[in-house]
Amino acid sequence: MTDVGNVQAGTVDAAPGPARAQVQVVPLRGLPIVAAVVVFVIASIAGNWLWALTFCHVVGGALWTAIDLFVGLIVGPILARLSVPARAEFSARFMPKMVLLMPTLVLMTLAAGFQLALKEGNLAPGNPNHVWLIVSYCVVGVMAVIALGVLEPANITVLVEMRKQQPDGAVIALLMRRFIYTSGIIGVMQVATLIIMTRVATQ
Amino acid sequence: MRRYPPIAQLTVGSLALIVIGGILMASYVPRPPPLAAPAALTAVSAALALTSAVLLSRLEQFAWPRFFLAFRWALLAYVISAGVIGFAFVRDHTRGAPLALVVVMLVIFALDVPVVIAFTVARYSSPPHAAS
Numbered sequence: 001m002t003d004v005g006n007v008q009a010g011t012v013d014a015a016p017g018p019a020r021a022q023v024q025v026v027p028l029r030g031l032p033i034v035a036a037v038v039v040f041v042i043a044s045i046a047g048n049w050l051w052a053l054t055f056c057h058v059v060g061g062a063l064w065t066a067i068d069l070f071v072g073l074i075v076g077p078i079l080a081r082l083s084v085p086a087r088a089e090f091s092a093r094f095m096p097k098m099v100l101l102m103p104t105l106v107l108m109t110l111a112a113g114f115q116l117a118l119k120e121g122n123l124a125p126g127n128p129n130h131v132w133l134i135v136s137y138c139v140v141g142v143m144a145v146i147a148l149g150v151l152e153p154a155n156i157t158v159l160v161e162m163r164k165q166q167p168d169g170a171v172i173a174l175l176m177r178r179f180i181y182t183s184g185i186i187g188v189m190q191v192a193t194l195i196i197m198t199r200v201a202t203q
Numbered sequence: 204m205r206r207y208p209p210i211a212q213l214t215v216g217s218l219a220l221i222v223i224g225g226i227l228m229a230s231y232v233p234r235p236p237p238l239a240a241p242a243a244l245t246a247v248s249a250a251l252a253l254t255s256a257v258l259l260s261r262l263e264q265f266a267w268p269r270f271f272l273a274f275r276w277a278l279l280a281y282v283i284s285a286g287v288i289g290f291a292f293v294r295d296h297t298r299g300a301p302l303a304l305v306v307v308m309l310v311i312f313a314l315d316v317p318v319v320i321a322f323t324v325a326r327y328s329s330p331p332h333a334a335s
Contacts, residue, residue, distance in 0.1 A: 026276070038283065038287065042287060046290075046294065103280065111288065114291060115291060123232050124233070137226045137229055141223065145215065145219045145222055148218060148316050149316075153319050153322075156277075156324055157327055168327070
């Protein structure tokens, strides 16, 4: 069990009682699953398999969008109202999973989606979906910069901070605030993705 | 809290320019893209990344072991990511100068993300009272 202890005057003091378990930044048990997904995506692109590309794009995209919306618009505001120790406790269990899950879903969705669009002729200049797809690149681009440049470094730093003997509550609170705001922005941007993708699918 | 040079901001700026260049390139697929704008964005991005690296190398009393630990693992992850993206471009018959530009962009991407992750991790592990 991970016990993050009490936050007082900027530090998360080690609470008396059971010793804190090590927080694992990257859950190693998940790595074979990630490797299998990456190999499947590469094989789908290499083989240009319509079903596999559609599967990767639809399943990856649905999970990516749903998780972003849920985390950004439901979990984030709840987290913002929790005490710092409660946030830290939640993050210790939640963030390691996100560290593996989200980059894998993003890679799966984007790589398969690009190949699918090419195969279906949606990227041809005269295709009515072409403009919508470029708009979706822009939305994904903004999300990528926020996720890779702000959100992921903050998540990993929180996990590293919690591995310390004396985690600094002020650092965890600062970075968790960053997580709450950026995941909210990404959640809202995913609404744009939903509008674009349903337009593309119905034109 | 200790103040640092704008290493994270410069690196995220570099990443943003690469993303914009990538969008420009991808928006022309399957036609050959004009390279002037993406090449200019890549050059500015490389300059920002280089400036960030110079500022980073000048830091004293910084948690370098923690920086390199985070950097190594993040680099491995993002080299794989960049490799899959590069593979998709090669698979789609991108050749010559456009491919070379894509490779340079992917190299910057695969370095920028680990730098910003490792810097963020290490900055909060450094001695709080050290001079910047």
